Each structure stands twice: as C-alpha cells, then as structure tokens.
Amino acid sequence: MTDKKKLGNFTSENAPEYEDVLQCMRCGFCLPTCPTFSLTGRERSSPRGRVALARAVSEGKLEFTEAVKEEAFFCLDCRACTTACPSGVRAGEVMEICRSQAHQFFPLKHVSKSFREFVLQKMLPNPGLLETSMLPARLYQKLGIQWLVRHSQLLKLGPEWVDKAERMIPELHPPLRPQLADVIPAEGEQRGRVAFFLGCIMTLMYPEVSRQTVRVLTHQGFEVVTPKEQKCCGAPHLTEGDRDTTKLIAQHNLDLFMALDVDAIVTDCAGCGAALKEYEELLEEAGEHDKLATFRGKIKDVSEFLAEQGLRTEDLKPVEKIVTYHEPCHLCHAQGISKQPRELIKAIPGIVFREMEEASWCCGSAATFSLKYTTESQQILDRKLENVQATGAELLVTANPGCHLQLAWGLKQAGLKQEVVHITELLGMAVSG
Template sequence: MAARPAAKGVPIALHETVPWRGFTSEDPPDYAEILRCTHCGMCLNQCPTFRVLGWEPDSPRGRIYLMRAVAEGRLEINPDFREHMEVCLACRACQTACPASVAFGRLVEAARWQVRQTLPMSLGERIARWVVFAGLLARPALLRLLTWGLWAYHTTGLRRLARRSGILGRLPAPLRTMEGMLPERIPFRTMPTGRVYPAVGERRGRVALLAGCVMRTLLAPIQEATIRVLTRQGFEVVVPAGQGCCGALHAHAGEREMARALARRNLAVFMREEVDAILVNAAGCGVAMKEYGEWLGRDPRWAAAARAFSTRVRDVTEFLDAAGLRPLPRRLAGKAVYQDPCHLAHGQGVRAQPRRLLQAVGLTVIDLPDGDVCCGSAGIYNVTHPEIAAALLAEKVQAVQRLAPQRVVTANAGCLLQLAMGLRQAGLALPVQHVVEVLDEAGA
C-alpha cells in the first residue's frame, strides 16, 4: 500500500514509513515520542492497571507498542485498541519511572482523541458524554443545580434512608460509586466568582484562583479554606468571573476540542488579571492548565497567551511552600498519612512541598507504602472502571489501617472523595482532608 503524504507538523518515522498511517492526520500520538520508548519495562510495576490485571497490553509499554502498530499500519483502531487505551488511569506514574522520560500522558490522551474520531459510539454513550462533558462540566449553573439536589437528598434524610434500606446495592456499580463518593456534608452555598478577597495584614502579592467544577460546588468548603489561608498569608485573591472547567476531564476522555474550547475561555478570563500567579488546588486541573501551552500550541491566535498562562500556574501547596508561611497562631499534633495525588507528584513533580507544609503546622507526616500509586479515582475512572478502582482503593485502605494515623491528607478532589469513601466503607472514622484544610485549622 502506498504511503500517505506526511501532514504538516507530523514527523516521518526514522525507517521512512509514514507515522500516522493508521491514525488521522489531526493530532495523532507523537511518533517520535513513541520511538523513544526503549521497552525496558521499568514502568511495569509502577503501572496500576498492570499490577491489577497483569496483562502486557494494559501496561505503558504495551500501550505504546499498540500505538506504534497503528502508526505503522500494522493495526487498525478497533474496540480492543480502545479498551486498552481507556483502561489506563492516565496517572503518569510511568513517566516518573521511565529512564527515557517518555511523555506517556500526552500519548494516551492523543490515542483516545483518535479513538473518539474513528470509532462509532452507541446512542447511550453519546447521550452520556453530552450530559457529562458538554452539560455538567461545561455549564457551572447545571452543576450548581445538581449540587442543590444532592444537598436536598442529604438534608431530608433520604441518603441515610437509602443507605440503610440496601436499595443502593441494586444500582449499577458506577451509580453506587457515585453515591458512595458524596461528601458527608454537602454544601448548599456554592463558591461565587467575580470576587476579590483582600489580604490580611501586610500585602505580599496578588493571586488568581481557579474555581473549578466539583471544587466550586460539592467541595466549596475547601475553596473557602483556600481563600482564608491565602488572605491570612498576605495575598489578595481574585476569583475571576466567567471562568469555567479547566478541561482536564475532557482531555482525558478524548474530547480534545471541548478541552481546547474551555482552555480558550479560561485564557480570556485569567489573562485580564494582573496577578503574581494563577493558583489551583486540584492536581488534575493543575496539570491541564500547565499544559495549555501544548494544547493550543498550533493555534495562531492563542498559542503565545497559552504559553504565558501556563508559566504562571502553580498548585496552591507549591505556591505557599515557596512563599513561606507566616508564624502560626496554633500548632497541630498527631500522625497524618499523606497520599500523593498522581497528577501532583507525577504530572507536576510536586512532592515535598505539601509534606513540608504539614510538618510546619506540627504534624508527623507518614508516607503510605507505594503512596504515589493511584488510589483509583483518576477523574471519573472509578465510575467508568469501578472494579479496578476498587482493587486499588482496597490497597490504600489496608495500608492506612496498618499505619493507624489520626488523619489522612491529600491535595486533590478526586483522591479526597475516593479515600473518604474507602475508609468509611471499611468502618474507619478518620478525617480525610485537603492540605489547605489542615493549614486553615492551624490558622495559617
């Protein structure tokens, strides 16, 4: 078969085959990046799905081999290819382990985008994707209405009745997981945008804060704690009006065009603000925002702004650690287990900073064995693949039981909800907190 002509910006394989033969010409996985994999296997034990399934195609090395086979025309994108790409948690632990620093996260997101373009979807899947990605996540008003409904479900006693009756056990596993992940307290008041919060005492700077999706609704108390900590630390905080979802979940699910549209929306809003940094307190959102420069790198209108934006994004723990905490009004005591969010540790290289902040308030920080292995949340992975997610969560819960801490701390919304669900189901009455909630408790 004659080779296709190379598309603009797509590299030619080193052995003179066209790298996107089985992919479309629009944003295929980077063939040069695929070729950088040396097949050494260092990633295998770090891959959660390989540890659970023990199947080579469900390891980073295996997935890269499948991508290469499609790129070289030896394999078509088919349902099996799709399943091997989608069963990946996109946790990026393989990137930390890889001696060649292969950017696997970008490869698997591009592969899912290719699947989205190539394979047909059932009517049910199309509806579900529209509801989640074009509806709830893209429209804060809809997510706010859903939160009010969940607040009513909790405050009227329906949740307690449903859990005691056993009716939840009859639901499909994804719905049981979604119900089980609901926080113990569901706020009625969601986080407002278009507000500026003045610094307390001598002003040290001005920052902008991403409101987010789940963070501004179900987990609005964490946003409130974040603002209190930042203002007490001397930073004026602006929460710009008009911002929306960061697009991380869309990119993970292969909805690349939606992700880019959301990125452009946020760029237009945040780049109007004169701030020292753009802060985020959800690790998956942080990775996405730090990669806006890559998402929009070929967009002549937005490329420069996206690169400038990404250089200003900081996780809130990263920012506070670099700024240094003011003297604390009180110190906390006890042992705290810290769970590394995948997209903070592997995606952003932020590991020591949250631990230093927890130690600064007086806590003894204990690391979980394999603490940087995914807990199974991974965006909506625990809903789409509940069995694998449950197996990963069980390992975390057992490790926490053995260590017997006074609290569990993390720095990402999904991890927090996942761990709280697992501990509650195991009968462990342990608080699960975000780092900023601990800092707020200490009056930081």
C-alpha cells in the same frame, strides 16, 4: 485545523506524534510503577505495552481495534510511568489522545452522542448551568453520571457502580463560586496578588475545602481574585477524549486569566493544575507561544505556591494530630510536586507526620475509572488503604477532589477511623479565628 499527514492507521484528527511513540526504548522501568500492570501482569496493560500498541497503529501494523480502545480507557492516566521514565515518554498523554481516536473509530449512537455532547460541551463549560440546582439527583446529571448510567452498556459498566456513585457523593453545601467576592483582601502585610482557579468539583462538592484555600491564602498575605467567568479546566473532556471542546475552554480560560494583573494563578485541585499546565501543548497550534509560556509559569498548585513563598508560621496554632499524606497522581506525577506538601504539613506546629508506604501509588479513583472498572478500582484502593492503616495516622491528607472522594468512601467502607482532609483544610485548622 491545519492539514496533517495521516499517521498509519490513526485518523488525522487528534493523532499522536510519531516521535512520541518512537521515544520509548522499551527498558521496562515503567512496569513496576503501573497500577494496571501490577493488577493484570499483562504487557498490553503496561505503559510500555500501550505505547507499543500506539506505535503499531501508527506504523500501520495494527488497526485501531476494540482492544486498543479498551487499553486507552483502562489506563488510569496516573502518570506514574512518566515519573519513572528516564527517556521522557509520556504514555498517559498518548493514551489520552487514543481516547480521542477511540471516539472517532467507535462513534456513539445518536442519542448517546448528543447526551455526551450535552454534558461535556454545554454543562461542564458553563458553571452557571452547573450550579442551577443542588439537589443531589440533579447533581448526578450535571456531573455526567446519568450519562454514564445511560452508557453503562457502552462502557461495559456493571450494575454495582450506580450504588457506588451514590454513596461516594459527600454531604453537599451550596456551591462556593457565587459566594466568593471577586476580590478578597490580604490579611497583614500583603505579599502579593493571586488569581484563584476554582475547579468544578471543588465548588460543587467541596466548597468548604476551597473556602479554606482562600482563607489560608489571605491569611498568608495574598489578595485573592476570583474571576466568575472562568470555566472548567478541560480535564474531564481530555479524559473522555473530547479534545476539541478542551481547546475551546482552554482558550477562554487563557484569555480570561491573562487579562488579570496577578502574580500567580493558584488552584487547589491537582487535576485542574495538571490540565492548566498542559494548555501550552494543547494550544500550541494557535501560536501564542509567549502568552502560553507566561500562563504556564503562573499556574501554581496551592502547595507549590505556599512552599515557594514560604509559610508565615508566626501565628499558626498547634494542630495536635498524627497525619499521613497521599500524593495525588496529578500532583506528584503530572506536576512533579512531591516535597512541597510535606514541607507545609511539617511546618504546622504540633503535627506528627508519618510517611506511608507507596504514597505516590494511585488510589484507583482516576476520573471515571472508579465507576467504569469497579473491581480493579477497589483492588487498587485496598492496597492504598492498607498502607494508610499501617501508619496509624488520624488524618489522611491529600490535595485532589477525585482522591478525596475515593479515599473517604474507601475508609468508610472499610470501617477505618481516619478522616480525609485537603491540605488547605489542615492548614486552615492552624489558622486562628
């Protein structure tokens, strides 16, 4: 670590840049787009307010208090404010950094600390360990949910969330990662060679979705390479404020994927895509600027990639369904990918596409937010479900496992008929065979 000058009341380790908080000119354009501000009407729970708190800490006008920590975690990190901000302020990232600060100011007690470290530093970076058992009970542990149970007090979790977590887990199939061949050939005329970044949640909870992603990619003429040594993208660590482990994982994935001779690195998880695209900023201290820029250029969400390459529609069979699309925050706000998934959906023969109101409004999942803030998460989800229902769609298409879990659970709870599908599942329906 290079020696950094201490910024106000932040610690010198993983502190925000002063320029980043100064950038906010307080126009308030972010306020109407923020789900937590919409819920509370409280300025400190808005992007403008949160950045102002970070600025006050960095100017020594405020200590890093419990309330600052609370706001750092209450932020959904949905990045809707980033999309809305003409001045280029990234309030979500500032809050991610504040989460890291929160762990320094409010260190966990010994047992809790070692358990958190076990989950974030040992389990998640190691796909082999994650996959050793597929019993749902064990899976909870692997995903850190048991850790959350133990910390329910620390995180002020109510008792209702355990039940919720249990019911949210979909029917599980064997993880996909060990089943995928290292190289899967393209079908028809080959258009390129891509590496597949297979996210932890995708391989463990949605293996059948990612199987469709690979199937669609090969059907579209791409050879798919899946390096088995890949690790978690680092998003859970960043979300929980563990920036040091994130950097180690990021470096590993960077080196691994850059050693491959591929045209693009494709992922079907919006959360992973967003995290991978941020390696450039995360690892900038290491100085490998050209390598990082090339890596950044190769990372593609599967929708982004297919829309860019153009969908081969000749042998797609019609899918006679009415569908609507929920935009994952980490796709539309964090990566600016909004029109591509719609283009793909509309390109499928037979589809009737109905746009929902507020398609880019968060669903309330937001990593562990849905478990930490069950009431608020439900309110955000209800708003989303109302908009889904109003479309009369049969299928709700999305592109991120967090949204997928939350929406499927919400629809089932509300007794609604819609089924949630990943965009590659929808494309998979149109692929013959």
